[in-house]
Amino acid sequence: MKHIKLGIFIFLLSVGTISAQVPNGYNLWLNYSQKPNSSIIKEYQKVSTSVYFQNESDVLNVSREELKRGLKGMLGVDVLFSDAISKSNTLIIATKNNLHQDIQNTLETNYKSIGDEGFIIKSIQFKGKQIIVISANQDVGILYGVFRFLRLLQMETDLSTIHIIDSPKLDLRMLNHWDNLDRTVERGYAGFSLWNWQKLPDFIDQRYIDYARANASIGINGTVLNNVNASALILTPMYLEKVAALANVFRPYGIKVYLTARFSAPIEIGGLDTADPLNSEVQNWWNTMASNIYKAIPDFGGFLVKANSEGQPGPQNYNRTHVDGANMLAKALQPHNGVVIWRSFVYSEHDVTDRAKQAYSEFVPFDGKFMDNVLVQSKNGPIDFQPREPFHPMFGAMPNTNLMMEFQITQEYLGFSTHLVFLPKLFEEVLKADTYAQGKGTTVAKVIDGSITKPKLTGIAGVSNIGNDINWTGHPFAQANWYGFGRLAWNPHLSSETIADEWLRATYCNNSKFIEPVKNMMLNSREAVVNYMNPLGLHHLFDTNHHYGPGPWVSNLSRPEWNPTYYHKADENGIGFNRSSTGSNAVEQYANEVAHVFNTVETCPEDYLLWFHHVPWDYKLKNGESLWNGLALKYQEGVNQVSQMIATWNAVKPYVSEAEYKEVDMLLNIQLKEAKWWKDASLLYFQTFSKQPFPKDIVKPEKSLEYYKSLKFPFAPGIRPHWD
Ligand code: BDP
Numbered sequence: 001m002k003h004i005k006l007g008i009f010i011f012l013l014s015v016g017t018i019s020a021q022v023p024n025g026y027n028l029w030l031n032y033s034q035k036p037n038s039s040i041i042k043e044y045q046k047v048s049t050s051v052y053f054q055n056e057s058d059v060l061n062v063s064r065e066e067l068k069r070g071l072k073g074m075l076g077v078d079v080l081f082s083d084a085i086s087k088s089n090t091l092i093i094a095t096k097n098n099l100h101q102d103i104q105n106t107l108e109t110n111y112k113s114i115g116d117e118g119f120i121i122k123s124i125q126f127k128g129k130q131i132i133v134i135s136a137n138q139d140v141g142i143l144y145g146v147f148r149f150l151r152l153l154q155m156e157t158d159l160s161t162i163h164i165i166d167s168p169k170l171d172l173r174m175l176n177h178w179d180n181l182d183r184t185v186e187r188g189y190a191g192f193s194l195w196n197w198q199k200l201p202d203f204i205d206q207r208y209i210d211y212a213r214a215n216a217s218i219g220i221n222g223t224v225l226n227n228v229n230a231s232a233l234i235l236t237p238m239y240l241e242k243v244a245a246l247a248n249v250f251r252p253y254g255i256k257v258y259l260t261a262r263f264s265a266p267i268e269i270g271g272l273d274t275a276d277p278l279n280s281e282v283q284n285w286w287n288t289m290a291s292n293i294y295k296a297i298p299d300f301g302g303f304l305v306k307a308n309s310e311g312q313p314g315p316q317n318y319n320r321t322h323v324d325g326a327n328m329l330a331k332a333l334q335p336h337n338g339v340v341i342w343r344s345f346v347y348s349e350h351d352v353t354d355r356a357k358q359a360y361s362e363f364v365p366f367d368g369k370f371m372d373n374v375l376v377q378s379k380n381g382p383i384d385f386q387p388r389e390p391f392h393p394m395f396g397a398m399p400n401t402n403l404m405m406e407f408q409i410t411q412e413y414l415g416f417s418t419h420l421v422f423l424p425k426l427f428e429e430v431l432k433a434d435t436y437a438q439g440k441g442t443t444v445a446k447v448i449d450g451s452i453t454k455p456k457l458t459g460i461a462g463v464s465n466i467g468n469d470i471n472w473t474g475h476p477f478a479q480a481n482w483y484g485f486g487r488l489a490w491n492p493h494l495s496s497e498t499i500a501d502e503w504l505r506a507t508y509c510n511n512s513k514f515i516e517p518v519k520n521m522m523l524n525s526r527e528a529v530v531n532y533m534n535p536l537g538l539h540h541l542f543d544t545n546h547h548y549g550p551g552p553w554v555s556n557l558s559r560p561e562w563n564p565t566y567y568h569k570a571d572e573n574g575i576g577f578n579r580s581s582t583g584s585n586a587v588e589q590y591a592n593e594v595a596h597v598f599n600t601v602e603t604c605p606e607d608y609l610l611w612f613h614h615v616p617w618d619y620k621l622k623n624g625e626s627l628w629n630g631l632a633l634k635y636q637e638g639v640n641q642v643s644q645m646i647a648t649w650n651a652v653k654p655y656v657s658e659a660e661y662k663e664v665d666m667l668l669n670i671q672l673k674e675a676k677w678w679k680d681a682s683l684l685y686f687q688t689f690s691k692q693p694f695p696k697d698i699v700k701p702e703k704s705l706e707y708y709k710s711l712k713f714p715f716a717p718g719i720r721p722h723w724d
Pocket of ligand 1: 186228310384385
């Protein structure tokens with residue numbers, strides 16, 4: 001008996017130790033268990049001996065707790081806090097109003113320049129001593145400053161001459177959750193929705209708090225809780241009470257809650273027989289709805305709306321316009337300082353023009369007509385979150401509108417959560433693109449940060465890749481996409497390399513033998529996926545509905561623009577969509593300088609070649625290869641790049657735990673298998689048009705075209721609800 005007990009005890013002990021030791025990714029980049037090098041530890045320990053932390057609000061409270069947690073984890077010290085600023089302080093954390101004038105003078109900082117959310121971290125001489133000050137105008141600036149300070153420690157940054165002045169470049173920095181009320185997540189590949197609607201409002205899952213911490217650490221300040229294909233039920237009292245509970249959790253972290261409003265809600269839950277935005281009953285219904293929401297959630301952010309898109313209801317059902325619809329909701333929210341985010345992702349099966357042109361055609365004529373508290377949210381490219389698209393021509397074309405960026409963090413078209421693809425590289429490419437809208441240098445980043453046209457509000461949204469998987473995002477490296485989105489939302493001018501570097505150091509360690517190769521792997525991963533899925537400007541070749549794997553042959557869907565054949569237009573002469581002036585003329589939606597470059601085959605960057613042109617199979621690419629050979633070689637290159645990623649990960653095995661190594665290794669091997677699938681299926685199919693042999697460096701396809709065509713995945717994750 002004794003032995004059995006002892007056995008059980010040892011077993012429990014070992015289980016306990018194993019789970020304590022094995023990093024499972026839950027802590028994300030807030031990994032405070034790593035140990036920085038000893039001289040850095042000493043430096044920060046010295047700073048933590050006497051900390052003044054102004055402490056009189058919920059925001060400051062959670063900031064203080066985070067500082068405690070981080071320093072305890074990384075330095076092993078219990079921070080000593082003092083409640084008045086004194087000579088002995090080594091670290092002073094306070095808003096401007098709480099700071100001694102002498103310290104303010106020594107800081108020599110222009111507080112105005114950092115706005116409400118910015119912060120200063122500076123090493124100064126005070127009363128003969130070197131001390132660190134973290135200061136801001138508002139409490140939320142302190143929150144962001146504390147998170148930055150902890151990251152400095154994670155990244156082993158020397159504090160002696162530290163001087164950081166930073167503030168977000170955009171007003172709204174949001175996640176869009178495509179979460180349904182039944183907890184499925186449209187295009188979600190990391191488990192079910194975090195929001196446990198059944199247990200809310202009474203049960204507050206620790207996940208909600210950790211979600212808020214992670215978001216605050218990168219400066220995200222808004223979250224849309226429900227899917228753009230919305231159920232009106234979210235606006236009923238029962239759900240609003242639950243939403244209010246989440247808003248209460250997020251508030252101390254500077255995060256506002258938003259909801260997707262279904263345009264037909266007045267009919268579905270309001271008992272009206274119309275949702276016509278010009279009908280006064282409908283307007284009153286929304287006004288009352290807004291007042292009720294603000295009673296429960298005083299800092300509610302506002303509504304996100306998908307209207308007249310892919311079967312969703314909208315003002316056009318009543319022969320009204322996007323402006324009528326958006327402004328009606330904006331009027332209801334305006335007295336409460338709420339905003340309307342109106343999506344521009346529209347295209348219609350009744351419109352025979354090129355789908356890539358439709359959003360621009362529908363929205364640009366309305367420039368200047370939306371109310372000041374409306375933002376128009378546009379996807380980064382004119383089709384739909386493809387591995388590579390040219391930037392959306394709406395950026396730069398609506399100078400009198402609050403135009404907001406929508407990126408997709410979840411990898412709907414980039415291998416779900418099984419493929420390692422570092423998306424900040426994609427985001428950076430879009431943000432750096434020059435629209436030429438107001439002359440050379442009008443990059444997309446400058447359009448959305450408002451530095452050129454000075455809109456009333458600026459913003460950016462990322463479609464979330466988060467679910468209830470233990471590590472939040474399915475693939476451990478997909479955490480970097482959440483992180484990277486947040487960092488670019490804070491500053492759209494950051495480089496993807498900086499972001500990869502920060503994330504790796506904060507998540508894993510500072511060892512350059514690990515950092516350098518893995519960073520390289522991340523930075524190349526986006527080009528790899530483009531190569532093995534959609535090279536040379538090909539796009540939307542995904543299998544029907546679930547978008548898992550290739551389906552370039554699909555041509556039987558009811559709406560023409562849902563068929564991959566619509567996009568690649570392969571035939572015996574060549575391949576690609578002619579969007580030049582001899583074709584759909586989508587190029588004309590860009591500024592002249594850009595249109596001109598895209599318009600001719602010779603000047604069009606090869607990355608977009610088949611996006612804008614139908615090109616003969618024997619066309620000579622810049623590297624001298626024929627289009628057919630060049631295309632085939634690109635597919636092969638993508639596969640080879642994944643093999644290279646596996647080799648890289650193998651080489652850094654000593655720097656991660658066995659479990660971390662294995663997890664990523666297994667995922668990379670799935671990625672390799674699927675990259676080959678993409679290459680083989682696509683090339684065999686396109687070969688039926690080119691009628692040419694594969695060039696010699698192409699590894700022979702493993703199966704027949706018929707086999708690839710026969711694959712069916714009725715239960716692939718992330719499929720959208722039954723409405724289509
Ligand atoms: C497409 C997705 C679909 C979304 C739609 C949207 O396939 O699930 O509902 O975009 O953004 O990419 O509204």
